[in-house]
Amino acid sequence: MGGIVEYLALTDVEAGLNAAEAQALRDLLQILSHEIMNSLTPIVSLSVTAEELFAEGGKDLPSPLITEALATIRRRAEGLDKFVRGYRDLARLPAPDLAPVDLNALLRETQRIFEARWAESVTLELCLHPTRVVVRVDKAQIEQALLNLLNNAAEACESQPSPRVQVAVEVTDGAATIIVRDNGIGLDPSVRDQIFQPFVSFKTNGNGIGLSLARQIVLGHGGSLGVDTLETESPWKTAFRMRL
Structure with missing residues (x-):
């Protein structure tokens, strides 16, 4: 009756932001400590074993035992080195050097790189825009993000009878979207929120870097990278949507 009344509410969000930052730090430290301890524990243990074998065996040292111990130490040390390098790559990701890029041409180049590795085992379908x-993107960075998604898709479906990966381009509302689909085993809904976390992997030999790095690259371009919800009757089991 008295006309339009406007209300302005001010909410202090500093406490919430601080709590979120603290939780993110705890999550990161938990991941780092877990991965580092997974490598350091066997290295320390086997180093002690090797030392004891040398001390007790002398010239009559059983070579298969010491060889196995040293080989395991080397493998775990290499794994730790790989982990640290992956963390460094995430931490040192440079700002994108933006320049006009023909998206269809970029996808063709990426297809050639993909097929050099997967041509004999996985079929790649390219659905370019007409x-x-x-x-405007950093060509090298987006190519790396695409390859990470494609390799992830290939690894997910390579055990299927007819493994297929598809890359499609859509243009809506002035933005380009790249969709990477595969007919692999699918993604458990319970892990959808975790797959982009650094060093979190649900594959036997995964290091948890590929998807996280891909997302960081896309976010650095002001875009988004997420997982589509697919219909039950769809021939595809997983689909990643990269909006630029």
Whole structure:
């Protein structure tokens, strides 16, 4: 009756932000400590074993035992080195050097790199946009993000009878979207929120870097990278959507 009334509410969000930051730090430290201890514990244990074998065996040292111990130490040390390098790559990701790039041409180049590794085991379908699509991106970074998604898709479906990966391009509302699909085993809904976390992997030999790095690259471009919810009757089991 008295006309339009406007209300302005001010909420202090500093406490919430601080709590979120503290939780993120705890999560990161937990991941780092877990991965480092997974490598250091066997290294320390086997180093002690090797030392004892040398001390007790002398010239009559059983070579298979010491060889196995040293080989395991080397493997775990290499694994730890790989982990640290992956963490460094995430931490040192440079700002993108933006320049106009033909998206269809970029996808063709990425296809050639992918097929050099997977041509004999996985089929890649390329669904390009019918018109020329030009995006301002860092070509090298986006290519790396795409390869990470494609390799992830290939690893997910290579055990299937007819493993297939598809890359499609959509243009809506002035933005280009790249969709990477595969017909692998699918993604457990319970882990959808975890797959982009650094060093979190649900594969036997995964290091948890590929998807996390891909997302960091896309976010650095002001875009987004997420997982689509697919229909039950869809021939595809997983689909990643990269919006640039």
